Amino acid sequence: MLRNYLALCLVALTFFGSAAGVMAQEGVSGNGTPLSVGLTQTSQNEKPPAYVLTRDGSPDYDSWGRLATRVEQALEVGRASDKVLRDLRAELNEWRALFSKAQSQHSVRIHTLKTQITTLGPVPEDERVEPTILSQRRAELTEELNAAQAPVEIAEEAYSRADVLIREIDSLMRSRQADLLLELGPTPLNPALWRNALSDLLTSLNLARTELSAIWGSDAQLKDFKQDFPITLVLLIVGFVLLIRARHWVMQTGTYLRRRRHGASRGVVGFVVSLGQVAAPLLGIYALIEALNLSGILGLRGQVIADALPAAGAFVFGSLWLANRVFGIEGASWTVIEMPTSVARAEAKANVALMGVMLAIWVVLTRLSDHETYAAETRAVLQFPILVLVGVLLVRMGRLLHLHAKMNLPEEQAGNFRANVMHLVSTLTTLVGFAGPILAAVGYSKLSAAFLFPWIMTLGVLALLEVLHRFFVAIYGTIRGQDETEARLALWPILTSFIVAIAALPLLALIWGARTTDLTELWTIVMGGIQLGDARITPRTFMVFAMIFVVGYTLTRLLQSMLKTSILPKTKMDIGGQNAISAGVGYVGIFLAALIAITSAGLDLSSVAIVAGALSVGIGFGLQNIVSNFISGIILLVERPISEGDWIEVGGQMGYVRDISVRSTRIETFDRxxxxxxxxxxxxxxxxxxxxxxxxxxxxxxxxxxxxTDTKRVEEVLREIVDAHPMVTVEPPPSVLFVGFGADSLDFEIRAILRDVNFSLSVKSELNHEIARRFVEEGFEIPFAQRDLWIRNPEALRPEGPREKPPSETKAKKTVTDSFTLEDMQDTADDGVVGDADE
Structure with a gap:
């Protein structure tokens, strides 16, 4: 399910693993807004904490009050810069963590004091009845409890204040980010801006060239160059070789190794080796940059561009790798998205490569623009061509996705989920490709970039997830010795891919402009858990509960299996009793496992008594049938009115009891x-x-x-027949009864007790066969009923015609068996039947 969903949503547009590195280096998202801010900004892990402690180790609430007041004033004015707000938020977060820790102080002492006070019992209405020593002791304990709880309550109040201030800062920064995106800037279509933008760009390049000329040949540069010449030369050679030839060598190596493998292991080897198509060129780029740094020829602007090259290279080579993994090459088995023709496949791969180039240019241009502090007009003009090209590529990719959907999904399946998702992705891709350049042309360049580049990276993440899923399938197939088709149907690769997809959600949030502090705040809320009465359910509490319960449940099932297969069969207990004991052990074991898990997790059951009472009311009204069936199942196991293997009849259903579960009982009828x-x-x-x-x-x-017929002889013959059957018991003996005079026969009954009533039908059949044989030998006649019907006017039964006979011409006599029913006789009488007679 997950694989099919991802396969439909993918467009291999970039190597997102490298994109994550780019975002971490750039510190900005596609819209130019801050992308990652540390929770606490440290320098070499030596920055002192923002909070202040007193001598006894408790928080300095005076310092905290001054900080909180300063933050409140900054929020009221609303003029603090984003950097100032980020610094204030980091300090608030450290204080909040300190207050959270302070809330757990004296927890053991507080719990002990509460237990002691509870032991003394409630205060009587008439205090004079209680002994003085108990009243004094209760007062002392209450005073100690108040003193121990005072720091905790102060910490809780400070924690709440810090939490509110952090939320206000986050809200203000998100509001500013939204205003920045929706800000209408200069339109790049204004020809008056083109000249200044081109002039600014040429000026930056000329300054970079001037810096290079000034540095090249200087005494300091020559000294550094001569000193590090051997290592610089080696790095230059290695860098150029890796950058130019490494990717081709890795592809040849992968092809050679795959030919030597069979089955799913080919996919594992191919994927691992293919990663070198990105890693090797990136190593070459780093080697070249290090060689340039050692040579000392990079100026200020040259250094800015050089620092952006690794990220740009990651986008270019990563997009090439992802294009091959998603769209494949001719005859490849790892193709994720099929194209109708080789021309369409080549176009798709070219689009992916061009997307990588556009992202690389965007990274370099962003770095240079930030360094040169270009005006908004210059930024809009320089960014517009990139945004337009990206939009065109997205439109073309949307068309290719639509072709893929039409090729793989026939018309009769056009309404299913897979077709709908594929059409949705292709439509959104096309719409984003059209909307992005239009917004940039109007003047919303930042909003345009906020749509185009996050959309590309999102699809890149989905593509990478699908490629990883194929890799997990190949690993599972290799371990289990299965081919790729069988491995795709297994559960473990899907679960692994699902976990990886969940882990990628924070990455997608960062792509779409979320800040790192937003994610850490969400993580803090999750780790804080939820309050249920006086108990707090945290992820740690849930994990402890789940682990202990799973262990207890497993041990219970093992004990049930041992009782059912090894111990109980060796006793004289019937199968029903064995099943009842096994089921009872299961219920008790699961209950004890849940109780031990709740206690070990530190949950106070008394704190949720009110909630449990409310739930019991809901159960009483909404789940009364389920509870009734559950209690009934326990009664069946205890009283055992029926057991597994019994032949029962209930509600018109007859069969054997095969299973008695908590809610229902399964009966197997005789027709299976x-x-x-x-x-x-x-x-x-x-x-x-x-x-x-x-x-x-x-x-x-x-x-x-x-x-x-001689009734005595009939009785003797029937008795001989029934006595001779081996299934009929001797004690009590069978009996033959002359029960009465029937309308057509003398009626007898054989009543016999069988050793096993489960064979009653076969015994009846055998007795009937023997009765028929002996009656033929004895000359006994078995009668059957007959009826004569006299019709006075048979012409009434004939269809109307031109020739009719007179009513007195015909009298008919008709003999029928008992299948001629009373209703048939009544209908015939209405048409002219006047009487009947027995023959």
């Missing part, structure tokens, strides 16, 4: 179908148990003979 009955029906309804306690049961077999 399962009937699920609620346990409450078995307790409150009428149930017939044919095999309760033992399998002995009685059958009744009716037999009829013609009038005039």
């Amino acid at each position: 179908s399962d009937v699920i009955l609620p346990n409450s029906d078995l307790i409150s309804g009428v149930v017939t148990n044919y095999t309760r306690g033992n399998s002995i049961g009685r059958i009744i077999l009716p037999v009829g003979v013609a009038y005039g």
